[in-house]
Amino acid sequence: MKCRKCGNKASIHMRQHKLALCKEHYLDWIPEQTERFIKKYQMFARDEKILVAVSGGKDSLSLWDILARLGYQADGLYLALGIDEGINYSHESQRLSQKFADEHNLKLHVVDIEKEYGKNIPQLAVISHRGDGRPCAVCGLAKRHEMNRIARDLGYDALATGHNLDDEAAVLFGNTLNWLSEYILRQSPVLPASSDGLSRKVKPLCRFYEREMTAYAILRGIEYIYEECPFATGSQAILYKETLNQLETARPGAKLTFFLNFLEAKKSGNLFVEKNVEMQRLHSCPRCGQPTSAPELCSFCRMIQKAETISTM
């Protein structure tokens, strides 16, 4: 197969776009498309400060690489979660994140959950009894809380995450299977900042397939953590992704259509017959000051308070 732009041997074929590209043209195409999506969804402007949530994985490191190549002011944030499971998972992912930052002369903020709150993620999961034996629910909660806190406290204009189209399609698929209308309506490439203290959240990679981001990382020579998070094995998200990939193989473009048509339907206001649920008023958590749905401690602070009580027993 030949590159559509130069006729040389192609490195990747994207069936959904009927487009094959060589290494050189693919590495130009990805940042061009990212810039297009940043503008299309009005994610951020050139003079704004962006905080990239970096995990050491292919998506977040590629996102940081792309934003730096495009000339945006993008610093990184790494959250040390304390996941070991015999493979030094967090330690290795932090090493790779720091290595990338050092090699590209980029600034990386590191927040160690255990140093900040006295317990790491697996320990918090055991104490809080959230998530049926898996720490994923606690991990997600802590990440959302800490990413927002750091973005807000350090004055960043937007928090960028490396969610790709497969991530978005899997979430949408899961929420649709369960008809979780509030979650469905909230899903978007951009979540605007709120006066309640939520930072603007943006997903510049949300229209790239996971396969495309892997190809980008490989072709750019980005060293990323290849091993799956040990707690993610057998997760629902992975099951949904595999299911959608089988559909994609039979019907190229199915994932892209699923997600883009959803965004269109949401934009048109015709996604659900009933006019949509009014945004719930948020309250300020009396302990950390971040927005929360109930007029009391937020879920994260409740969990930490419980952990502190147990530590002193």
Next chain:
Amino acid sequence: MIAKLILRDKEYEVKPGMTLLDALKKINVTPESVIATRDGEMITDDEIVRSGDAIKLIAVISGGGA
């Protein structure tokens, strides 16, 4: 001589002469979920699998964060 497809710690043997796409279907690996490399170079799935090939498959799906 046969050809090998390698995914994580598993090796699959396939007959040379078919396309990579057909080889992936033969070993029940969803083509959308992997990137294939031969001698360190990424290859597209219309490539013919050759005798003696050791094609490395890189899984693309991730579901967590560090």
